[in-house]
Amino acid sequence: MTLDKNWFTEMDEATGTALSLRLGEHVHGEQTPVQRIDIYRTETFGYLMTIDGCTMVTTRDNFLYHEMMAHPVLNAHPAPKRVAIVGGGDCGTLNEVLKHPEVESAVQIEIDERVTRLSEQYFPELCERNGDPRAELFFGDGLQWMRDVAPGSLDVVIVDSTDPVGPAEGLFGPRFYGDVLRALGPDGLLVHQSESPLLHQALIGAMHRAMREAGFAQTHLLHFPQPIYPSGWWSASMACKHARPIGERLDERAIAALDTRYYNAATHRAAFALPNYLRETLDVL
Amino acid sequence: MTLDKNWFTEMDEATGTALSLRLGEHVHGEQTPVQRIDIYRTETFGYLMTIDGCTMVTTRDNFLYHEMMAHPVLNAHPAPKRVAIVGGGDCGTLNEVLKHPEVESAVQIEIDERVTRLSEQYFPELCERNGDPRAELFFGDGLQWMRDVAPGSLDVVIVDSTDPVGPAEGLFGPRFYGDVLRALGPDGLLVHQSESPLLHQALIGAMHRAMREAGFAQTHLLHFPQPIYPSGWWSASMACKHARPIGERLDERAIAALDTRYYNAATHRAAFALPNYLRETLDVL
Numbered sequence A, B: 001m002t003l004d005k006n007w008f009t010e011m012d013e014a015t016g017t018a019l020s021l022r023l024g025e026h027v028h029g030e031q032t033p034v035q036r037i038d039i040y041r042t043e044t045f046g047y048l049m050t051i052d053g054c055t056m057v058t059t060r061d062n063f064l065y066h067e068m069m070a071h072p073v074l075n076a077h078p079a080p081k082r083v084a085i086v087g088g089g090d091c092g093t094l095n096e097v098l099k100h101p102e103v104e105s106a107v108q109i110e111i112d113e114r115v116t117r118l119s120e121q122y123f124p125e126l127c128e129r130n131g132d133p134r135a136e137l138f139f140g141d142g143l144q145w146m147r148d149v150a151p152g153s154l155d156v157v158i159v160d161s162t163d164p165v166g167p168a169e170g171l172f173g174p175r176f177y178g179d180v181l182r183a184l185g186p187d188g189l190l191v192h193q194s195e196s197p198l199l200h201q202a203l204i205g206a207m208h209r210a211m212r213e214a215g216f217a218q219t220h221l222l223h224f225p226q227p228i229y230p231s232g233w234w235s236a237s238m239a240c241k242h243a244r245p246i247g248e249r250l251d252e253r254a255i256a257a258l259d260t261r262y263y264n265a266a267t268h269r270a271a272f273a274l275p276n277y278l279r280e281t282l283d284v285l
Helices: A062-076 A092-097 A113-122 A142-148 A166-172 A174-183 A201-213 A252-256 A265-271 B062-076 B092-097 B113-122 B142-148 B166-172 B174-183 B201-213 B252-256 B265-271
Strands: A007-012 A017-031 A036-042 A047-051 A054-058 A082-087 A105-110 A135-139 A154-160 A184-193 A218-225 A233-240 B007-012 B017-031 B036-042 B047-051 B054-058 B082-087 B105-110 B135-139 B154-160 B184-193 B218-225 B233-240
Touching: A007 A047, A007 A054, A007 B017, A017 A047, A017 A054, A017 A113, A017 B007, A036 A113, A047 A113, A054 A062, A062 A092, A062 A154, A062 A184, A062 A218, A062 A233, A062 A265, A082 A092, A082 A142, A082 A166, A092 A105, A092 A154, A105 A113, A105 A142, A113 A135, A142 A166, A142 A174, A154 A174, A166 A174, A166 A201, A174 A184, A174 A201, A201 A218, A201 A233, A218 A265, A218 B218, A252 A265, A265 B265, B007 B047, B007 B054, B017 B047, B017 B054, B017 B113, B036 B113, B047 B113, B054 B062, B062 B092, B062 B154, B062 B184, B062 B218, B062 B233, B062 B265, B082 B092, B082 B142, B082 B166, B092 B105, B092 B154, B105 B113, B105 B142, B113 B135, B142 B166, B142 B174, B154 B174, B166 B174, B166 B201, B174 B184, B174 B201, B201 B218, B201 B233, B218 B265, B252 B265
Parallel strands: A082 A105, A082 A154, A105 A135, A154 A184, B082 B105, B082 B154, B105 B135, B154 B184
Antiparallel strands: A007 A017, A017 A036, A017 B017, A036 A047, A047 A054, A184 A233, A218 A233, B007 B017, B017 B036, B036 B047, B047 B054, B184 B233, B218 B233
């Protein structure tokens, strides 16, 4: 079976897999100083944004990723007032973060302003809270921003980055995680998207080791469905400055008020359910 | 990006999605009286069996599906002695079922013997327990088998079918579910693979309604990752003859003895965690 030009295909050479979505039309394409961005209208997933040929976000299924990048870590922190999002230029994670009334400030540090401007145009539902007085959209280098930020000035850092190649590569190492640790207060939590639990076990293991090497006291893996990413199954890795058991701050009513489509108390716990075969990856034996 | 002939692609017209795996070579192909079967060697997923062009099973990721079709339902039944598997010709579900020492008999009713013979050749690890004295491999029509079986003679029925088109279509309706209900004892449980929670919500809703219409007292949705199926996220629907809360029979030690790669007490509960947007699909409001 071959796919004609009415399909967008992301071919992942390293894992020998490819995902295709039927188009629709190519509605926008540009080369920014950082990367190539394209927007397609798909037949069944709404709009699709790709960066350097990799699927980033679709209208239909982005709620899974954005909710699971934002709510578990904010629920696990006892008082998440000051939040920074590194990457996340489509503003979907920021939008979920700002649903929490406890959050007093949320800064999004995106290296490519064009990602945000195109998201405002094609994914306005993700940008609904960009005008919230608690939100700050900063465009620049997340590595440098994290080096410069005042020690202890953040409660939660969410790294909503692209894959560990190109501009995002430096975000996956112990030096950056060390800068995050310094920026966090004593209850501070870091969460970083960590690719597929089936296809990228080596990367996940390396990230957890780097987080602990940087000085984080414990790390945890979260996993959740994300159909447009390789394998359709995605993960985020959470690191805690403290060694205490991680709790759940939100009661049922507070969770219901988030008005989420995937996230609730049950899917929160489901995300932390570690499959047997990943215990070795994380040195949890 | 276009894929050349070194990729196998399953194009799902209805959902506008396609998944591809890099080959490898085509190692076997035949038209049986029932369907077209092909076997490929892939570069990163081991062997791949397809039926009528749809991915069925790969060496690398079948453990997710087979463990989640077998263990949650067997754990939820208080005494699962007599098990029937409708479909499941690759024997992977049967293999997991037979790991439970409480199971006294397990019959697999597969319509196409060639599926099983090719699985023995290319997926021998799934057929390791085919010689177990408790196992029976029956080749014939599951609809007829279920009409003929003695009332109350089964504890658990697992429907490990292909998609609801072609030979499997009749398995997705209230008449077949009524025959299953009659075949089950008073604590009886049915589980049936129910496609993607993202892409096939209408089907899932119809299956749950058909199960209740047939007389089952309650239904539940399980979900789990399955990378080679559309969206990479799959589900199974469980129906109970009784109205009591469903329990967990197995303790930690019994679960560890199953020697599973995905399944454990945590992922058991994770599978039942219902995302908000599916509550309406299941009329759980």
